Amino acid sequence: MRLVVDQINTYYGLSHILFDVSLDVAQGEVVVLLGRNGAGKTTTMRSIMGLTPSQTGSVTFKDCDITKWPPYKIARLGIGFVPEDRRIFPDLTVKANLDVGRKGKHIKWTYERIYKFFPKLEEMANRPGGDLSGGEQQMLTISRALMGNPDLILLDEPSEGLAPLVVKTLGDFIDVMKQEGMTVLLSEQNVKFALAHSDRAYIIDNGQIKYHGLIEELEKDEEVKKRYLAVTDHAIPTNCQP
């Protein structure tokens, strides 16, 4: 079971967005796609998922060429997708939101296991999903995707907009998923978070893969981080200090 993205070119209308993007994720790996705003992270995930299929190149999963498959079929083959807008059903209960994702008979991620990790979801099980905080909603969308029993999960910028404590819970959860043998492709702008929880990294910039390597290598590569990821904190000019 391996995901292989091979030289895909993806367009929105006439706009050419992804240029020969290639990446691969092996079974049990956590791989991060790093890149700034507008770099092409979401478009890459949408291309994998068949939501914005690539025009050339190929996406292969479990040795099937899924490049032109419709999204529902790709999901059925075992890819779960948690989009960046983390949409839940606000009027359905938390438990009903989880049910929406349920698929297959042999469910590895039961309510019990999910609740054990996110007690808040159990506490709120019978309350409307809309009553959850942003961070809790993010946990719910990931949990819902897991209820679909995927072999590979795509997490599009999961830490975006979350409070530091919630980001920590999310990181712990990614570690748990990895221990459980889940394969994960996540996209991130939060370099520190991504490096702490991934095995390998790709950097995308202007729709092109500019770097790939092991986390340990990227961590040491200040030049690459500075060029593509702007990890330095913006200095606040002294005349604007609060």
Ligand SMILES: Nc1ncnc2c1ncn2[C@@H]1O[C@H](COP(=O)(O)OP(=O)(O)OP(=O)(O)O)[C@@H](O)[C@H]1O
């Ligand atoms: N529906 C669309 N129609 C036209 N252009 C789009 C559309 N969605 C995204 N783009 C453009 O495609 C490029 C890549 O966008 P994408 O959303 O993949 O980036 P991203 O890395 O996910 O950014 P972010 O961190 O902001 O989520 C950007 O230049 C963006 O303006």
Ligand SMILES: [Mg+2]
């Ligand atoms: Mg995005």
